[in-house]
Amino acid sequence: MQVILDQDRCCSSGQCVLTAPEVFEQSDEDGLVTLRQEHPAPGLHADVRLAAVLCPGGAITASEAAGAP
Amino acid sequence: MTTTPTAPAALALPAAHGSCPFDPPPAYDQAARQGTVTPAELPDGAFCWLVTGHHEVRTVLSDPRFSADARHPGFPFLTPGRRALAVTNPSFIRMDDPEHARLRRMVTKDFLVHRVDAMRPGIQRIVDETLDRMTAAGATADLVTDFALPVPSLVICLLLGVPYEDHELFQAQSRTLLDNRATQSEVEAAQRRLIDYLTELAARKKREPADDMLSRLAAREDVSPAEIASTGLLLLVAGHETTANMTALSTVALLRRPEQAARLRADPGLVRGAVEELLRYLTIVQSGLARVAVEDVDLGGTLVRAGQGVLAMLSTANRDEELFGAADELEVSRDARRHLAFGFGVHQCLGQPLARAELQIALETLLRRLPGLRITVPEEQLVFRGHSVVYGVDSLPVAW
Ligand code: SF4
Numbered sequence: 001m002q003v004i005l006d007q008d009r010c011c012s013s014g015q016c017v018l019t020a021p022e023v024f025e026q027s028d029e030d031g032l033v034t035l036r037q038e039h040p041a042p043g044l045h046a047d048v049r050l051a052a053v054l055c056p057g058g059a060i061t062a063s064e065a066a067g068a069p
Numbered sequence: 070m071t072t073t074p075t076a077p078a079a080l081a082l083p084a085a086h087g088s089c090p091f092d093p094p095p096a097y098d099q100a101a102r103q104g105t106v107t108p109a110e111l112p113d114g115a116f117c118w119l120v121t122g123h124h125e126v127r128t129v130l131s132d133p134r135f136s137a138d139a140r141h142p143g144f145p146f147l148t149p150g151r152r153a154l155a156v157t158n159p160s161f162i163r164m165d166d167p168e169h170a171r172l173r174r175m176v177t178k179d180f181l182v183h184r185v186d187a188m189r190p191g192i193q194r195i196v197d198e199t200l201d202r203m204t205a206a207g208a209t210a211d212l213v214t215d216f217a218l219p220v221p222s223l224v225i226c227l228l229l230g231v232p233y234e235d236h237e238l239f240q241a242q243s244r245t246l247l248d249n250r251a252t253q254s255e256v257e258a259a260q261r262r263l264i265d266y267l268t269e270l271a272a273r274k275k276r277e278p279a280d281d282m283l284s285r286l287a288a289r290e291d292v293s294p295a296e297i298a299s300t301g302l303l304l305l306v307a308g309h310e311t312t313a314n315m316t317a318l319s320t321v322a323l324l325r326r327p328e329q330a331a332r333l334r335a336d337p338g339l340v341r342g343a344v345e346e347l348l349r350y351l352t353i354v355q356s357g358l359a360r361v362a363v364e365d366v367d368l369g370g371t372l373v374r375a376g377q378g379v380l381a382m383l384s385t386a387n388r389d390e391e392l393f394g395a396a397d398e399l400e401v402s403r404d405a406r407r408h409l410a411f412g413f414g415v416h417q418c419l420g421q422p423l424a425r426a427e428l429q430i431a432l433e434t435l436l437r438r439l440p441g442l443r444i445t446v447p448e449e450q451l452v453f454r455g456h457s458v459v460y461g462v463d464s465l466p467v468a469w
Contacts, residue, residue, distance in 0.1 A: 011170075011415045012177040014422045019406070031177035037419060053407060056417035 001045050002063045007032050010060040016055055018049035024060075033059060077235065080109040080119070082147055082380070083249060083356040083455070090320060090453045091351060092397065093384035100383040106371040109380070117145040117378035118371070119357070121385040123392055123409065129381045131414035135360040139163040142448045144361040145378030148249050150256030151458075157257070158264055158295070160303035162416055172300060173419060175292060179228055179282055185422040188224075192426055195223045196434045204469070206437075207444060212465040217316035218309065220431055224423070225308030229301060230274060230281025237261060243306045247458040249356075260302070267301040268294055281336075308420060311353060312427050314454070314461025319347045319432055321451065321462060322399055324444055329401050333436055339435045343401035344425060347432075349408030350399045351458040352384040358412055383409045439469040 012031030084094035105122025138157035
């Protein structure tokens with residue numbers, strides 16, 4: 001799985017940090033989402049998918065395209 | 070296929086409550102049973118769409134073809150007071166990007182998850198001291214005025230830099246602002262008092278800055294005094310009214326289902342999930358979030374035309390049976406994270422990490438410290454605030 005962020009769509013709601021704190025964090029400066037890891041381990045995939053669903057700005061894409069580790 | 074119904078059913082908005090004070094008004098439920106997007110009539114006679122399905126509510130709140138800018142003709146208002154409020158001193162909840170993002174981003178910093186986590190010990194102290202005062206004063210209390218309202222008021226005052234001693238002024242004015250029965254001139258007067266109060270406070274903070282949000286805003290060159298006042302007003306009102314009502318209403322809901330309260334007492338670790346479930350079940354913004362279509366949109370098979378108003382009904386979306394089985398039941402251990410109680414899209418509640426922390430701490434502490442907590446009047450005597458933008462209970466007589 002590869003996690004892709006569109007920071008322009010982030011409204012700093014923090015939903016992603018609450019849902020998958022191992023993968024997402026909020027920058028201290030402006031609260032915009034940043035990634036702690038781009039290719040989370042399979043055990044985190046369900047949380048990342050939920051974070052993508054919960055993100056109010058649609059800023060998170062979890063890509064499971066062939067080839068993505 | 071898209072359909073455009075001919076004659077809208079006249080639905081009085083905001084709708085009256087039915088026999089269960091926790092369920093969405095029956096008229097909204099009935100609309101939800103007819104379809105996810107149904108025609109309705111506003112009190113001023115204007116047409117609008119009532120959007121009741123979870124999927125469609127998310128679409129309305131996240132698709133830029135629906136605008137939050139109340140200056141658009143066709144924007145739906147439930148009362149003339151709400152129109153006055155949105156148009157005279159609009160805060161960023163009534164703006165679209167990029168104007169909205171510019172103002173919102175100035176205050177996001179204080180609501181980040183890790184910032185709020187660092188505030189938890191301070192919130193715990195406020196909750197404990199408020200309970201100490203309440204229990205020291207006797208064996209009965211009004212849980213609204215003695216606990217549910219002071220806790221979030223103290224927290225938001227600290228964060229914004231508003232002196233808590235002025236709470237009577239801003240609590241009374243906030244109630245008027247949110248009251249659907251208030252006349253336009255009453256709402257305008259309340260708003261003016263709050264704007265004047267905050268403008269003066271911000272000017273003082275500019276001269277004598279402290280470590281708080283109003284001081285930081287006042288020090289900036291890129292934000293006008295009017296913008297500071299309207300942002301301060303939004304955060305002050307939203308910061309205490311919503312959490313206060315959630316705390317009181319959650320207590321009623323939990324005491325009414327003692328087995329749910331017992332589960333929480335036995336396992337305080339459940340409180341995070343329980344707060345999400347209470348947010349879902351109670352959905353205190355019951356009259357919906359207003360938007361206006363700025364382009365024609367096919368919404369769940371219904372054609373919404375540019376210029377038509379829509380009301381996104383969070384309460385019925387949160388009772389979606391497909392997402393939440395037995396949706397009309399309060400079940401503290403269910404996974405309710407997909408609820409829309411904080412809204413959705415770029416306007417989703419900015420203060421939600423703070424609201425969550427306050428509710429988790431307040432409810433856990435209340436149940437732990439007062440194991441014998443009970444309501445001292447029959448439920449029929451509780452006065453629910455169906456007339457307010459933020460649903461709640463007017464007063465809650467309790468003993469322990
Ligand atoms: S959930 Fe979305 S909008 Fe909220 S902080 Fe994360 S990326 Fe940003």
